[in-house]
Amino acid sequence: MRRECPQCGEFMRQVTRESVLQVPGNPQPTRTQIREWVCPECDYFEEDDSRDGDA
């Protein structure tokens, strides 16, 4: 699956980064995997709105 950058038309790259959410009162931080599309040519990025599983 590919996506083009709406700003420059370059093919964007899909990256996965991990967000750690610290909840007060909970010693275990919650880790969330966030998928994003980033453009290698400009600074444009957007969240990947397609998800596996819960459709």
Ligand SMILES: [Zn+2]
């Ligand atoms: Zn771009």
